[in-house]
Amino acid sequence: EAGVVQSPRYKIIEKKQPVAFWCNPISGHNTLYWYRQNLGQGPELLIRYENEEAVDDSQLPKDRFSAERLKGVDSTLKIQPAELGDSAVYLCASSSVAGAHNEQFFGPGTRLTVL
Amino acid sequence: GNSVTQMEGPVTLSEEAFLTINCTYTATGYPSLFWYVQYPGEGLQLLLKATKADDKGSNKGFEATYRKETTSFHLEKGSVQVSDSAVYFCALLGGNKLVFGAGTILRVKS
Numbered sequence: 020e021a022g023v024v025q026s027p028r029y030k031i032i033e034k035k036q037p038v039a040f041w042c043n044p045i046s047g048h049n050t051l052y053w054y055r056q057n058l059g060q061g062p063e064l065l066i067r068y069e070n071e072e073a074v075d076d077s078q079l080p081k082d083r084f085s086a087e088r089l090k091g092v093d094s095t096l097k098i099q100p101a102e103l104g105d106s107a108v109y110l111c112a113s114s115s116v117a118g119a120h121n122e123q124f125f126g127p128g129t130r131l132t133v134l
Numbered sequence: 135g136n137s138v139t140q141m142e143g144p145v146t147l148s149e150e151a152f153l154t155i156n157c158t159y160t161a162t163g164y165p166s167l168f169w170y171v172q173y174p175g176e177g178l179q180l181l182l183k184a185t186k187a188d189d190k191g192s193n194k195g196f197e198a199t200y201r202k203e204t205t206s207f208h209l210e211k212g213s214v215q216v217s218d219s220a221v222y223f224c225a226l227l228g229g230n231k232l233v234f235g236a237g238t239i240l241r242v243k244s
Contacts, residue, residue: 061234
């Protein structure tokens with residue numbers, strides 16, 4: 020069974036430029052998560068989708084970040100414009116049923132460097 | 135709000151040494167607790183979990199016991215191997231949200 024797929028793995032951009040990350044969850048997983056992991060810290064949730072609905076986006080900086088999951092399968096996270104402080108690893112995860120005890124499966128992440 | 139505190143690293147051990155990585159949490163209610171591991175160049179993987187007080191999670195020789203009275207979930211392994219070198223994250227699940235600690239780097243020397 021294929022795991023969570025993310026692309027690109029690495030991205031280097033200059034500040035004020037836009038950037039997008041793509042995630043394909045494990046087949047059949049209806050819940051998808053985007054996390055941001057700053058250097059030396061644990062991941063922090065940005066947004067959670069149940070199918071195509073964003074059910075928790077309270078931690079998403081909506082002035083510059085946006086996300087979509089149009090058909091309830093793959094998802095895109097966008098930053099426009101990027102700032103120096105956005106340099107981090109962006110992780111995507113998926114699970115089969117949201118709620119207690121369900122294991123989240125993580126992708127390898129996209130490492131973003133903003134110059 | 136919910137939070138997780140784990141011991142700072144890096145932790146450097148010789149092969150076959152005993153490992154303990156401390157983790158304590160603050161939460162409302164009774165969260166589920168997890169240890170995730172991140173090997174170099176790979177994504178986070180679930181190592182073990184415990185869903186209620188006094189539960190013991192175990193996997194690959196690692197163990198952790200959910201201690202409600204001390205709000206702790208310390209990770210232990212009796213004999214580490216070089217292949218255990220990784221970053222270990224303690225996490226809790228509360229309100230459908232995973233909250234992670236900062237991670238502890240483990241380096242095992244042969």
